[in-house]
Amino acid sequence: MRAKLTLQQLEAFVQIVTTGSFRAAAVHVGVSQPALSRTIRQAEQILQARLFDRDTRNVKITPVGQELLPIAQRILGEFDNSFGELGQFLQGRTGRVSLGVLPSIGASLIPGAIASYRSQHPEVEFSLLEAPADALLTAIDEGRADFGLSVRPAPDRRVRYRHLMNDPLVLVCQRDDVLATRDSVPWSIFATRPYLASQASSSIRPITDAALLRFSVSPALEYPSISACGALVRAGLGITALPLMALDLIRMDGLATVPLTRPQVNRQIGIITRIGRTLPPVGQTFLDTLLDQTGSRSSTRQPLHRSVFTRQADL
Known part of the structure; x- marks a missing residue:
């Protein structure tokens, strides 16, 4: 026989055992005493066995009830734990x-x-x-x-x-370049120096192309990656414009950054x-x-990735 007791029936059964009283168990599970009694009778009908011997004054668990008790406690415990885990998931904790x-x-x-x-x-x-x-x-x-x-x-x-957030673009050059001593440089500077551009598939290229459109700048080289760009600048092959957050992909020793203006461009x-x-x-x-x-949820202000610009290698 495969008994199919409900969680409600198991909880009612365990509460009667715990409290020793149908009346106290009914209060605990939030139902009337007659409703609780019907729940237990339904469980006994499914099991075809009595769970309690009871009279007007006493309630005693039967041998079948004693056998059921640890099973019911385990099932209810696993159910509570599972829903506790679901609660953690719903709260974003797991x-x-x-x-x-x-x-x-x-x-x-x-x-x-x-x-x-x-x-x-x-x-x-x-x-x-x-x-x-x-x-x-x-x-x-x-x-x-x-x-x-x-x-x-x-x-x-x-x-x-x-x-x-907005990620401002900055000029990247060698640290001993005269540009590294300036407080800022305009985008027109790239018309006077060899310019290193990202590949056409990069998300950076449309931004720099738009900023350089009126200056008729042709790239001296196209770099395949941000780290390669840093190496090319370090080797003296040109200067470039990069988003500030991209600098974390570059070995900055020997390099410097300068804010770009006229126009100020953000990614x-x-x-x-x-x-x-x-x-x-x-x-x-x-x-x-x-x-x-x-700061994006409570304010329209768009914070910069770095609070200040610096021309030091330890950006």
């Missing part, structure tokens, strides 16, 4: 965050954000996907990333973008999610933490 990021974001903003979040939620796991902007959009669309941190996508992409960084997809609770709480850290 689970996995699948996050897609640009390489520069993964090297600059994300490590500190994850460390801060996990100090409060140590059970949360993170899965990081690092890729160029177009590949990130594909990963988000296919569900391989819950959300991404990237540049603003084109309007025709079916994703939701929420602005997070817009934001949170990208797929339209119609609900984030897991842990993903939403991590995003809330990220928004709080960058």
Whole structure:
């Protein structure tokens, strides 16, 4: 015989054993005493055995009841633990965050954000996907990333973008270059020096192309990666413009940065999610933490990645 008792029946049974009284057990589970008695009768009918010997004054558990008791306690305990785990998940205290990021974001903003979040939620796991902007959009669309941190996508992409911060572009040159002594330089400087440009597929290239459009600048070289760009500048092959957060991908010894003006150009960084997809609770709480850290949830002010510009190698 395979008995199919409900959780309600098991709880009523355990409460009667615990309290020693149908009346006290009914109060504990929040039902009337007749309703509790019906619940126990239904359980006894399913088991085809009595669980209690009772009269007007005494309630005694039967041998069948004694056999059932540890089983019922275990089932109820496992149920409570499971829903406790679900509660932790719903509160964003457990689970996995699948996050897609640009390489520069993964090297600059994300490590500190994850460390801060996990100090409060140590059970949360993170899965990081690092890729160029177009590949990130594909990963988000296919569900391989819950959300991404990237540049603003084109309007025709079916994703939701929420602005997070502005990442200013700076000039990168050798430390002994005369430009390194200046407080700022205009974008027209690239018309007078060999200019190193990112590849056309990079998320940086459209931004620098737009800033240089009226200066008729032709690249001396196109670099394949941010780290390669730093090496090319260090070798004296030219100067370049990079987002401030991208500097975490470069070995800065021997190099300097100078603010770029006229115009001042920013790379817009934001949170990208797929339209119609609900984030897991842990993903939403991590995003809330990220928004709080960058000031984007409570203020329209867009904080810079670094509070000051410096021309020292230890940026």
